[in-house]
Amino acid sequence: xxxxxxxxxxxxxxxxxxEVWQSIEAFPEVVTEDLTFASKALRYGMRGYxxxxxxxxxxxxxxxxxxxxxxxxxxxxxxxFFRTEYPKVLMSPKVTFTEEMDILFTYSSCFFGVIAMxxxxxxMVLSYIYMNQGWDYLNPWVFIxxxxxxxxxxxxxxxxxxxxxxxxxxxxxxxxxxxxxxxxLMAHSSIQCIL
Numbered sequence: 001x002x003x004x005x006x007x008x009x010x011x012x013x014x015x016x017x018x019e020v021w022q023s024i025e026a027f028p029e030v031v032t033e034d035l036t037f038a039s040k041a042l043r044y045g046m047r048g049y050x051x052x053x054x055x056x057x058x059x060x061x062x063x064x065x066x067x068x069x070x071x072x073x074x075x076x077x078x079x080x081f082f083r084t085e086y087p088k089v090l091m092s093p094k095v096t097f098t099e100e101m102d103i104l105f106t107y108s109s110c111f112f113g114v115i116a117m118x119x120x121x122x123x124m125v126l127s128y129i130y131m132n133q134g135w136d137y138l139n140p141w142v143f144i145x146x147x148x149x150x151x152x153x154x155x156x157x158x159x160x161x162x163x164x165x166x167x168x169x170x171x172x173x174x175x176x177x178x179x180x181x182x183x184x185l186m187a188h189s190s191i192q193c194i195l
């Protein structure tokens with residue numbers, strides 16, 4: 001990303017040059033002020049840099065209710081970003097195609113709840129249709145429906161799981177329970193924000 005992609009700001013662990021701060025006129029008053037600030041800087045021809053030798057940590061929400069509140073805030077803020085700021089990014093001559101695509105693929109995960117619910121419900125409908133038609137095997141096109149779901153950048157997670165399996169398998173188990181149980185709520189929130 002330092003060479004070709006979009007280096008965002010996640011609201012913590014960042015250093016911002018004074019001239020960048022002044023030219024952007026501070027953080028905008030939106031839900032995802034950090035993402036919007038970084039993309040606005042990108043439109044002005046200023047790019048971030050990810051320093052790999054620094055380690056920053058963020059505390060996980062203290063309970064499940066706080067986790068859901070944070071997740072819903074991120075979803076609504078990201079959808080707001082795609083509605084208001086992302087079209088300006090696409091129109092900027094200073095933003096490269098790879099940066100535009102990096103932003104799209106990285107932050108479109110806010111729609112994961114809708115896609116996962118659609119995938120789940122379509123699976124139930126397809127199973128019902130197959131059962132009523134008396135078919136006992138699935139045609140290849142059924143699998144294609146599920147393969148169009150977006151892929152997430154999991155390569156670093158796989159590498160780290162190989163290096164420290166106990167730590168990362170535990171993380172995957174807890175993350176799967178937390179995020180999996182929030183999918184219906186994420187879908188509902190995404191649809192509300194879109195409408």
